[in-house]
Amino acid sequence: HNPPDDNGLKIYDRHGGQLVAPHDDELLACLDEAQHDTGHGEVREMPLSVGDGWCAHAASLCDVRGVRVHYTPLHGTGRIHDVLRQAGATCTLDTPQSKPDGAFSSIPGGCANPEVAGVLAPAAERAGNAVLVMGTDPDADRIGCLVRHDSRWVPLTGQEIAVLVVHTALLGWQRPERPLVVCTAVTSSLVSRVARAAGAEVVDDLLVGFKYIAEVIRRLERVDVAFCAGVEESHGVLTSAAVRDKDAAHGAMWLAAATRAATERGETVMDTLSALYQVHGYVRNASVRARTEHAHAGATQGVLDRLRAAVPTLLGSRAVVGMRDRANAVHGPFLSPSDRAARNVVELVLEGGQLDDGATVTLRPSGTEPMLKAYVEVAGRCALDRGQRDQVDQELAGLTASVAALIGA
Numbered sequence: 001h002n003p004p005d006d007n008g009l010k011i012y013d014r015h016g017g018q019l020v021a022p023h024d025d026e027l028l029a030c031l032d033e034a035q036h037d038t039g040h041g042e043v044r045e046m047p048l049s050v051g052d053g054w055c056a057h058a059a060s061l062c063d064v065r066g067v068r069v070h071y072t073p074l075h076g077t078g079r080i081h082d083v084l085r086q087a088g089a090t091c092t093l094d095t096p097q098s099k100p101d102g103a104f105s106s107i108p109g110g111c112a113n114p115e116v117a118g119v120l121a122p123a124a125e126r127a128g129n130a131v132l133v134m135g136t137d138p139d140a141d142r143i144g145c146l147v148r149h150d151s152r153w154v155p156l157t158g159q160e161i162a163v164l165v166v167h168t169a170l171l172g173w174q175r176p177e178r179p180l181v182v183c184t185a186v187t188s189s190l191v192s193r194v195a196r197a198a199g200a201e202v203v204d205d206l207l208v209g210f211k212y213i214a215e216v217i218r219r220l221e222r223v224d225v226a227f228c229a230g231v232e233e234s235h236g237v238l239t240s241a242a243v244r245d246k247d248a249a250h251g252a253m254w255l256a257a258a259t260r261a262a263t264e265r266g267e268t269v270m271d272t273l274s275a276l277y278q279v280h281g282y283v284r285n286a287s288v289r290a291r292t293e294h295a296h297a298g299a300t301q302g303v304l305d306r307l308r309a310a311v312p313t314l315l316g317s318r319a320v321v322g323m324r325d326r327a328n329a330v331h332g333p334f335l336s337p338s339d340r341a342a343r344n345v346v347e348l349v350l351e352g353g354q355l356d357d358g359a360t361v362t363l364r365p366s367g368t369e370p371m372l373k374a375y376v377e378v379a380g381r382c383a384l385d386r387g388q389r390d391q392v393d394q395e396l397a398g399l400t401a402s403v404a405a406l407i408g409a
Contacts, residue, residue, distance in 0.1 A: 001113035001137035016244030017214025021339035058249035059087040064256035070127035074112040075101040076138025114144020143251035162231035179228035190283035282380030290409040300372035316402035322349035
């Protein structure tokens with residue numbers, strides 16, 4: 001999902017998840033020792049049967065028969081069309097964006113990230129009678145989605161995708177074990193509310209990164225609990241412990257299943273979301289990013305250092321009533337330098353308003369780019385009417401603007 005001039009790799013352990021601390025730093029030390037030894041490596045090609053097995057497993061997750069989807073792999077490796085077709089959905093492939101192209105030349109801004117507004121717009125123009133437009137980033141682990149609602153295309157945020165997937169997966173839960181739902185600390189709290197109301201066990205305080213979700217799956221392999229879903233705000237979804245990283249095919253399947261269920265009621269998934277807000281609270285989320293030049297990447301750290309040294313008493317019109325510093329030793333010893341970097345997270349807790357039970361602002365440096373990220377949430381109450389929801393949205397917008405000013409975005 002990064003710009004075309006970025007490069008990198010992912011490394012997984014024997015359990016199928018990406019490396020977590022301290023094993024990532026241990027591997028780096030091994031690489032440093034072996035960098036001049038080029039004669040003892042081994043590369044084995046993965047047989048096509050592995051991909052076919054993955055496709056069949058994803059297609060078995062839920063019922064998507066009859067749902068009409070238009071899909072773009074954004075010039076990447078995605079096979080979501082194969083999965084959906086095998087599962088019984090009608091899925092057209094966006095031909096212009098189905099060809100490999102590392103420059104992402106047909107994508108607005110040249111960045112194949114389905115999180116970014118407008119990336120799926122070209123595919124939507126070619127969607128025909130589809131009710132969903134889906135897109136995946138080039139390594140096909142992030143899912144983006146547009147929903148046809150009131151005769152127009154409405155983009156789903158990563159938070160909305162997370163809520164819909166968890167809600168739909170729990171509705172279809174048939175195993176005797178208690179379902180387990182896992183998410184990061186910056187995933188909408190609406191996910192936890194929906195999951196707990198459905199009787200799920202919830203882990204919702206993880207650091208940002210899907211590898212931490214995979215680690216929870218590995219550690220909580222118990223006879224009385226079975227993994228149901230792992231979600232994060234950045235369009236990552238996983239709904240089977242047979243896979244240990246976010247997988248866009250899982251998100252695509254459950255979004256299609258949610259659409260099928262809504263269609264049977266004469267609705268869309270936007271109506272499903274509205275009903276969840278009514279019952280569980282109108283929880284609204286936004287994010288802000290402040291990018292710095294590589295030469296001045298320390299500027300992102302400076303913002304967090306200032307917050308730690310002097311916690312603001314006000315943010316916008318709201319009083320700051322608490323701060324949680326994940327880098328504090330009270331949260332446990334650091335396992336490695338990479339663990340210390342990942343825990344460089346500050347959360348500000350803000351007082352409630354007339355229509356909400358409070359707000360939070362979480363700030364962290366990006367792990368891959370010279371950027372400071374801020375995640376904003378306003379926890380609106382249940383049973384709000386349209387006008388009251390608009391007021392909560394205005395509160396979110398005002399608080400987000402204040403956060404942007406705070407971090408220099």
